[in-house]
Amino acid sequence: MAFIRVSSPHLHRPLSTSKVMQTVILATLPGLAALTWLFGWGSIINVLIASVSGLLFEALILKMRGRNPLPALKDNSALLTCVLLGIALPPLAPWWLVVTGTFVAIVIAKQLYGGLGNNPFNPAMVAYALLLISFPVEMTQWVTPAALLDSSVSLTQSLSAVFGGAVNAPDAFTMATPLDGFKHKGALMADEYWVQNGFQPEKVWEAWATASIAFMLGGLYLLWKRIFTWHTPVAMLGTLFVLSLLFYGTDASNYASPMVHLLSGATMFGAFFIATDPVTAATSNKGKIWFGIGIGVLVYVIRTWGNYPDAVAFSVLLMNFAAPFIDYYTQPRSFGHNKARKGIKNEK
Amino acid sequence: MTEFLSQHPVLAAVIGLLTLAALFGAMLGYASIRFKVEGNPIVDQIDGLLPQTQCGQCGHPGCRPYAEAIANGDDINKCPPGGESTMEALADLMGRDPMPLDADPDTIGVKKVAYIREDECIGCTKCIMACPVDAIVGATKLMHTVIETECTGCDLCVEPCPVDCIDMLPVETTVKNWGWNRPEGPNARFENQVFATSSGTSVSGGAV
């Protein structure tokens, strides 16, 4: 009689990587729903195109790397990346933009670095940043919130816009995002701009704030499920809040209010779904706080003084660079040690 | 003085340069005395990396001579007892490119120990004389034996034995020195991946 020999422990928590990824995907649903409700079918179409193409790319590249694609596909990590990318891209973005994005995210940013767990940069954000730089026009065309339109964009209109090319996209469908407005016109003028175009500024804010809150709810669900810890989102949002409050308090006419910063653009989405990507973030609790603070500062700085209206992708990527460094200098004090050790230098 | 110098820029430049030269020369001289390094520490470092089997397989009479030779530009791949890890450590230390080991690939990394078949030993003391670390005890016409804990597995005693009673045996794994293997990891090629079976012989995750 013989039994298997394995190292302890023999008990395992029934929470696998694929379960974790699945939970995160689940948590994006409120946000996705809000986006659909607010901006039409565009986001869902994005997510679908991204998922299909992304999984294909994943399977292909794994095969080429001589690995079994099945377990890797089952771990849902590629799917999550694609969902996040689909959400991040503007609704009604042309299909090739999405496919290019998933190619960059899955093949270049993830698999060429060694696959899951080995990529130093958040794949979705790498793709987003690359698309933003390469196709600035397509990437800044954001659909006008449906609430502001007389008739919402129908599914067929959406599909034709997506697959027919950007040329066919009705101009009326797209508009600048609130952050865009700020970037170029300042708070008062943005309002005036929308008023000129016949929109009620409150409704614009409302739409974006709704989407942000929906994402936040998904994030809170994940926190409750202990998929990640509070450190990164709280640090990032807190930093952003404090900085914007500081500048808004000194000069309310030139700086956007904390509410604008927190509840528009990709702030909430980034805080709960992008910055918390464990693979590319700092690992220790202290490190996560620094990581979040860094993102918060960068987001505010780029939004306020930089060239781009939103900055979550760049901030996260920049902090991805810093993650190993942060890890080295934020090691926790181990049990039975007096002091935490800084860095990896020899104690000799 | 300043006036003179400003009127003769060439002279000023020359004086300035000379002053600087003298200054830096003095600094260098001071540094060479103050921070003098005794001996050749690199040889010690290399010697520290070598396994000290003193086997001479590198063509040098012992580890230290080889360390000196490496310091003077000899190849770093001549130490089979040290194996890949030693070669890599040497490459790292010397800032050279790693190179394949100059040895039979089957024997690399297998720790061995000499064993004398004692009933065949004739007591010639030849192996005693060959052993670089005095790990063989015995006397003329008396049976010899290997002090296992001191044997470096260098092979040098095998050749001189006139009755070929010395075997190089791989070091036995016992309960004391047994340890878990490294798991195979997630990146094992899928055609090789073995999953656990209830029959119990093959085990997943490389836990053999």
Next chain:
Amino acid sequence: MRTLWDFHGGIHPDENKQQSVQQPLVQAPLPSKVILPLQQHIGAPAEPLVTVGDQVKTGQLIAKADGFISANIHASISGTVTAIGEHPIPHASGMNDLCITIESDGKDEWAMLEPVSDWQNAEVDTLLNAISKAGIVGMGGAGFPTAVKARTRERHAIDTLVINAAECEPYITADDMAMRTYPQQLVLGAQILCKLVDPSSCLIGIEDNKPEAIKVLQEATKGTHIDVVVIPTKYPSGGEKQLIKILTGREVPSGGLPADIGVVCQNVGTAIAIAKAVTLGEPLVSRITTLTGNAMTRRQNVEVRLGTPIRELLDYAGFNASLASRLIMGGPMMGFTLTGDQLPVVKTTNCLLAPTHQEFPDPEPENPCIRCGMCEQACPAELLPQQLHWFAKAEEFEKAQLFNLFDCIECGACAYVCPSSIPLVQYYRFAKTEIRKEQEEAKKAERAKIRFEQRQARLEREEAEKIAARNARMAAAAAKSPASSTTAATPSPAPAANGLDEAAAKKLKIQRAAASVALKKAEKALAEATDDNRSKLEADLKAAQDKVASIDAQLGGGSPASPAPAAAQATNPNGLDEAALKKLKIQRAAASVALKKAEKALEEASDEDKSKLEADLKVAQDKVADIEKQLGIASAPSATTAAPPQAAPAAANEAQEKALKQAKIAVAASKAAIKKAEKALVHAQRDNDPDEVAAKEAAIVTAKANAVKAEEKLKALEESAKSASAASPTQAAPAADSADQEKALKQAKIAAAASKAAIKKAEKELTAAQDSGDAGQIAACEAKLTTAKEKAQQAADNLTALQNAASQPKAEATAASSGDDAVADQEKALKQAKIAAAASKAAIKKAEKELTAAQDSGDAEQIAACEAKLSTVKEKAQQAADKLAALQNSSAEAPKAESQPAAADNAAEAQEKALKQAKIIAAATKTALKKAEKALAEAEASGDAQAISDQQVVVERCKNKFADAEQKLAQLTGTEVC
């Protein structure tokens, strides 16, 4: 309510403890046989005391603890020992180890048990003894010998005793049931432990998932100072370090012991075992084990005899192999899988877990780490498990160590939470094993390096010796060839003087023998010399070789010229000639003794006074050379005039003697070898290197064998010498007698010298011991010294007696040649006096050296003692010098007085001798003066007023002596000139 602390991380796996607490604790059926591994604990394996076939009773000691950290093993059943050998043991490796197998006789007869009658008033040592005798080890899992742990009070101040009743691992309920069943014994064990470690508080830490046990314990501890502390359930709160943190808020330092922070932690099972061992005298022969897992039908706790094959337990528990996914000894978090069912239950077996596939599915394949950080949140040691995993995977062990890999307690919490199913603990175990291996190898490499270097040094030394020996041989050969060439050349110019030729040849032979002896001596000295004074000795050797060469050259030149004086002397009366010859011979003997002594002194001398001794040696050698020259000159005519048959036995005698001498030298050398080997052995023993000890012992054995051989040879030679002398003509009889006498004398002298050497060695050892400051050693050395001194005294007495005896027969024999003997007596006395003087001088030197050492060390008392010693020694030296002077005067007079009846030549000879002596004395005093002056200069340099004045006195004295000597010399030269 006590304040409780929390530790970082931890997990809450399903407990699954209910299954095994439904049934009460029962005794497992007696096993048909038991297999008892010799190592069921941390530390050294026990040593078997039984042999196959022995009948043993339950509780009988069958293997005793080997070393401090080890544990006794007792028969857990009565029966017959059927095997002592390799048997699979319960270990993660699934490998074999030494076990004792006992086949049960089914009677379970117990051995006599010896309880501690009144433990409350018993000595701590008695209790500790009882615990260690019972072979109790930590029963929580690690198996650390309990007696050792209970002894921590000897080195640490302990304020808290923690009884670990947390039992945090899922499934296991052994401690729970033990507490429910034996609460009184647990309390008793805790009280005994309290007596042993004497803490200010005793806490029983128990998780809140064991309400029954808590109730029972609270009941049982009423009225004692033991606190039952209920702690929240969280794995791994039962980890020693974690439990201590929870209960006291203190953290056991990394790499440290709980005792470092004043805590001792013992398991429930251990405490109960202690109670049994002390109150019942029952050794650890059984333990409580949980049988659980859904592949068993009877899930319960049993009290099982150690060594019971788990097959029998599984049968009892209704184990269904087809349902089981694996078999685990220990809990699901830290237990290890068993690969067979022939393994025995050991002291640390707290659970046998047979889960089904539903409970514990086969492990998932490892997925890549997604750095989710869940492991970090779970780690109770606050490590970065994920980083450690990367490092282990990449075999970056140094970094793993920097990230405190060795603080990992292998609790498995990280692997439990890992969503990627990474066998993290296996990675850490792998890394730890590899690191330990590397450390082991580094240590071994270091040792190999040292051994290699030592061997290299030894080989070099041997090579140097060989070269020296070869050089010596070459020099000897070189000395021989010119000599033979001269002898070959002589016959042609003076074919008539055949006898002269013979004489020259003899002379040459003698000279060569002397020179080669000197060479040998020098070589020996070289061999024994340490590295630092080697160069000096080599110079010495060269000088000796040069001397040989010069003597040969001299002789080469001298021997053709010798016929002239020889012819002149040939006219002398025979008797006179013989007397002169004898005298010369005696002189030569004296000189060679002096030479030998000087050489010996050189050997034994330390570096500083070597140069002086070398000067002495040279003087002595010159003297010998001179005397030998004279002897050669003198013996030449005697050889020609004496009858050839008479010369033949003499030559034979000489050869005999030479052989004897050689044999003696061989004996001495072998003895020295033995001594050296013994010393090396002592060193080796001190270094505690068993292998080296063995090697050295072998060396001693061979050396001793050599010595025996040499001695045998010597004996044989002596016998042959005796027989030879007995067989020699009647004329030689008294000579033989005297030879015997002389031999005895010599032996006595050797004994005296040996005893002196022994004294010296003892003294040296004493100083070493004093340096090391080991009182016991000092005492031992002093005792040795006294015995050595006594022996020396005896030897000296013996020597004097012999010398007296030797002088007596000679005195009796004075009828024939009273003058000569008187002279000889005189001279012998002189010699003795000289020896005494030299010895006293050496003593002075030694005392001075000691004094300097003492001054260096700055110990006032020692300085005073040394100074006192020095003054006494100086006094003695003065006496000796006086005596010597007196003797020299008388001897100078004696030959003069004697020479009256003798021929004029004799007088002249005496004159010459006196002159030479005077010269030597002058030279000696001059050296002394120089030395004194040097000492004075040194003293002045050091600026010590006392020393300066002392030295000035010495210089003054030396100057006076020198002046005296020169005056005498001048007188003598004057008389000669007259």
